Each structure stands twice: as C-alpha cells, then as structure tokens.
Amino acid sequence: MTLRLPAHLSIRNGHLVTGKHDLVDLAERYGTPLYVINEDHIVSNFERFQSALASYYPGVQILYAAKANGNLAVLRALARKGAGADVFSSGELTLALRAGMKPERLLFNGTSKSTDDLRLAVESGVRVSIDSIDELNQLSKIASEAKKTVPIAFRVNPALEVPTHPKIATGLATTKFGIPAGEIIAAYAAARDAPYVIPVGMHCHIGSQILDVEPFARAAAVMADLAGEVTALGVTLEFIDLGGGLGVPYHRETDVAPTPEEYAAAVMPVFVEGMMKHGISPQLWVEPGRWLLAESTVLLTRVNSVKRAFKTFANVDAGFNLLLRPAMYDSWHEVIMANKADQPGEEKVTVAGPICETGDIIAEDRLLPEPVAGDLIAILDTGAYGYAMASQYNGRPRSPEVMVKGDHAELVRRGETIDDLCATMLIPSWQQE
Numbered sequence: 001m002t003l004r005l006p007a008h009l010s011i012r013n014g015h016l017v018t019g020k021h022d023l024v025d026l027a028e029r030y031g032t033p034l035y036v037i038n039e040d041h042i043v044s045n046f047e048r049f050q051s052a053l054a055s056y057y058p059g060v061q062i063l064y065a066a067k068a069n070g071n072l073a074v075l076r077a078l079a080r081k082g083a084g085a086d087v088f089s090s091g092e093l094t095l096a097l098r099a100g101m102k103p104e105r106l107l108f109n110g111t112s113k114s115t116d117d118l119r120l121a122v123e124s125g126v127r128v129s130i131d132s133i134d135e136l137n138q139l140s141k142i143a144s145e146a147k148k149t150v151p152i153a154f155r156v157n158p159a160l161e162v163p164t165h166p167k168i169a170t171g172l173a174t175t176k177f178g179i180p181a182g183e184i185i186a187a188y189a190a191a192r193d194a195p196y197v198i199p200v201g202m203h204c205h206i207g208s209q210i211l212d213v214e215p216f217a218r219a220a221a222v223m224a225d226l227a228g229e230v231t232a233l234g235v236t237l238e239f240i241d242l243g244g245g246l247g248v249p250y251h252r253e254t255d256v257a258p259t260p261e262e263y264a265a266a267v268m269p270v271f272v273e274g275m276m277k278h279g280i281s282p283q284l285w286v287e288p289g290r291w292l293l294a295e296s297t298v299l300l301t302r303v304n305s306v307k308r309a310f311k312t313f314a315n316v317d318a319g320f321n322l323l324l325r326p327a328m329y330d331s332w333h334e335v336i337m338a339n340k341a342d343q344p345g346e347e348k349v350t351v352a353g354p355i356c357e358t359g360d361i362i363a364e365d366r367l368l369p370e371p372v373a374g375d376l377i378a379i380l381d382t383g384a385y386g387y388a389m390a391s392q393y394n395g396r397p398r399s400p401e402v403m404v405k406g407d408h409a410e411l412v413r414r415g416e417t418i419d420d421l422c423a424t425m426l427i428p429s430w431q432q433e
C-alpha cells in the first residue's frame with residue numbers, strides 16, 4: 001500500500017519525517033503522546049487558498065476558523081499572513097486578538113452568545129454574526145449603553161442539503177444555525193432601524209468536511225440573490241462571508257477531494273456574476289478551518305502493549321481523550337508506523353486507545369508492520385479538530401503540541417501534568433477538617 005502522504009511528510013531511513021524533522025526523534029525528545037504541527041504546511045495552504053479565490057475577485061479575506069485549532073502559534077502564523085478569524089466564543093475571540101489579528105478581521109459567530117460575549121464584542125470592535133432577532137435586540141441594547149456602533153452580519157440558513165456527516169451539516173433548515181433565508185430581509189430591516197448596530201455583512205456556513213464543490217456554489221447563489229434584496233433595502237454590504245467547509249481526503253487511498261482551485265472555479269463565477277448583477281462589490285470572506293489545518297499535523301502515539309485476542313490490538317497512549325473524531329463521527333484517520341515507515345503491512349492491527357470505553361478505537365483492522373511495544377504510530381491529518389476537542393477524560397493530562405518550521409522545532413503548548421488535573425479543583429470547606 002502506498003499512501004499519498006501530505007506534502008510535508010516523507011520517509012527517511014525508515015522513519016516518518018515532517019519537513020526536516022524525524023518524527024521518531026521528536027517523540028524521543030518530547031515524549032508521547034505528542035501533536036506535531038508543521039507551520040510551513042499551514043502557511044502554504046493559506047497562500048494557496050487565498051490565491052485560488054483572489055484570481056477571480058480582488059477583495060478576498062480569509063478568516064481562519066479558530067475552532068479547528070486555537071493554539072496561539074497557529075493563529076499567529078496565520079495572522080502574520082494577513083488572516084482574520086471566525087471566532088465562536090469569547091475565548092476564541094481573545095486568543096485571536098492576542099495572536100495579533102485585527103479586530104476588523106474577526107467575525108464573532110455563534111448561536112448562543114451570552115451578555116458577556118456581546119459586551120466583549122462591543123468593546124473589542126469585531127464584527128458580529130447575529131443568529132436571531134432576539135440576539136440583535138440584546139446587542140443593540142448593549143451597544144446603545146456603551147454608545148458604540150457595532151457592525152453586524154446575519155447568519156443565513158440557506159436550507160441546503162450537503163453530503164457530509166449529519167453532525168456537521170449546518171445549513172439544513174432544521175439545524176440550530178442561522179436565520180431562514182425567507183426571514184432575512186425582515187432581519188436586515190430590523191437591524192437598519194435598531195440603534196447602535198449597522199448591518200454591513202451577510203454570513204452563511206453550510207457544513208464541514210464537504211467533498212463536493214456543488215453545494216458551495218448553490219450557497220453562493222442563494223447569498224448573491226439575498227445580497228441583491230438587502231441592497232435594494234438600502235443596506236451597504238461591506239462583506240459577504242460564505243463560511244468554510246471544504247473537506248480533506250482522510251481516506252488517503254480512495255477519497256477524491258476538491259482542491260481550492262476547483263472550489264474557486266465552482267463558487268467564484270457564481271459569486272462574481274451575482275455581484276455584477278446587483279452592482280455591488282463587497283469583500284468576499286471565507287472561513288476555512290479544516291482545509292488549512294488538517295493535513296499539517298500528526299498525532300504521535302506509543303504502543304504500550306500488543307494483545308492478540310480475537311484480533312491484534314496495539315494498545316497506544318493516545319485515545320479519544322486526544323482525538324475524538326473517530327469515536328464521535330466514525331472518522332477515518334490513516335495510521336503509519338513512524339519507526340517502521342518503509343516496512344510493508346503484514347498484519348491487520350486495531351489501534352486502541354487507553355480510555356475505559358469500548359469505542360476508544362483510533363483505527364480498526366489496518367494493515368501495519370507487526371507491532372511490538374515501543375513502536376511509534378503516527379495518526380495523520382489530525383490538525384483540525386484534534387487537540388481542539390481534547391479532554392482530560394479518565395484523568396489523562398492533555399499532550400503537548402510541538403510546532404516545526406524549517407529547521408526549528410519548539411513546544412507551542414506544554415503537556416499537562418497530573419498536578420494540572422487538580423489545579424482548578426477546590427476542596428469544599430466541610431471536607432477540610
């Protein structure tokens with residue numbers, strides 16, 4: 001089996017290597033489990049995504065979906081290239097600002113923002129994507145008290161079916177996301193009349209891990225039509241945000257994933273024609289997360305023991321505490337024996353995590369070199385929604401993250417310790433005698 005490896009990975013002296021860095025050496029140096037992020041790969045993905053779109057339309061702004069991995073080093077790598085961010089909480093908003101992103105390039109998304117969230121949005125000068133009329137009224141009140149005008153967008157629910165896992169399809173009529181397209185004009189009219197908010201944008205996001213470009217083109221058409229209607233209402237749209245969602249080929253042998261160029265070729269003519277038809281030229285914003293990050297990162301995990309019982313289990317030190325996707329969405333991640341990367345697969349191996357749950361299986365029945373305790377397994381394509389969804393379940397401190405760039409390799413998040421597990425806990429007074 002020859003896998004199509006992500007561009008930053010190669011095999012040298014039998015070891016899996018990212019850029020110039022031997023992953024077996026990095027695991028020795030930093031211990032396992034360990035996330036290893038390749039910054040060069042992220043930056044080159046960013047540049048490629050941006051130029052694919054910019055070749056059709058001048059005002060393109062990429063807002064990285066910070067939920068994919070909110071590490072400051074990742075945000076900063078992208079901020080230095082001019083990225084903004086889609087932020088979905090006060091935490092993500094603050095991280096993006098601390099990473100150096102400009103407030104006017106941040107869109108504060110979310111279906112359920114608290115009063116504190118809305119206050120922070122007003123204070124920090126970001127754009128806010130509003131998800132209901134109730135939220136519009138709350139924001140208007142808070143902004144009026146602060147006497148500060150807030151630029152807003154509405155999140156449109158375009159009622160589109162998309163081919164992806166039902167848990168990550170966000171543009172269906174029945175999901176919790178957005179305002180139905182049929183009610184959007186009334187929402188802009190309300191915003192136009194509400195004090196201290198100014199409608200300047202329109203937002204949608206139809207779902208994630210979408211491997212077909214056609215739904216994105218349909219969403220662009222819906223948005224262009226609505227933009228025409230909103231403009232007729234007297235609103236000046238400064239941006240239209242088509243969200244993220246472009247998928248990656250997790251099944252590296254079989255998945256056919258659209259490139260950013262194919263995405264652009266499907267979406268941009270629809271978008272550009274719509275803008276010309278309505279005589280407007282807002283910026284185009286997009287919010288990729290997975291496409292920028294997924295392939296940049298491997299999760300290294302050590303084999304603690306091997307058990308041959310019914311099937312061959314390689315019991316490793318990373319489970320769904322560190323990579324939830326297989327347990328949550330039955331997701332597929334390729335696994336490679338990083339210390340035997342040039343050896344052929346000989347045995348069907350099930351890579352099982354250390355968590356006390358039957359579902360804690362990272363990869364099932366994969367042809368790998370015969371495993372022994374001490375082997376190092378690399379789980380590929382774990383840069384998006386990997387560490388970001390990690391937990392301390394089963395009393396397991398979260399792993400470190402290392403970033404590599406050219407010759408450099410440095411920790412960008414230290415590993416938690418067992419003391420960290422207790423650090424936020426308090427013993428109640430009645431237990432202290």
Ligand SMILES: Cc1ncc(COP(=O)(O)O)c(C=O)c1O
Pocket residue numbers: 065068086109170205207208209243244245246287288289290291384
């Ligand atoms: C509002 C919003 N924007 C962008 C994204 C990023 O999606 P993806 O990582 O699939 O590009 C998401 C996640 O699905 C999202 O909810």
Ligand SMILES: N[C@@H](CCCC[NH3+])C(=O)O
Pocket residue numbers: 067168170208209325329384385
């Ligand atoms: N967490 C999901 C993606 C969610 C996208 C956010 N709306 C995944 O791992 O695939």
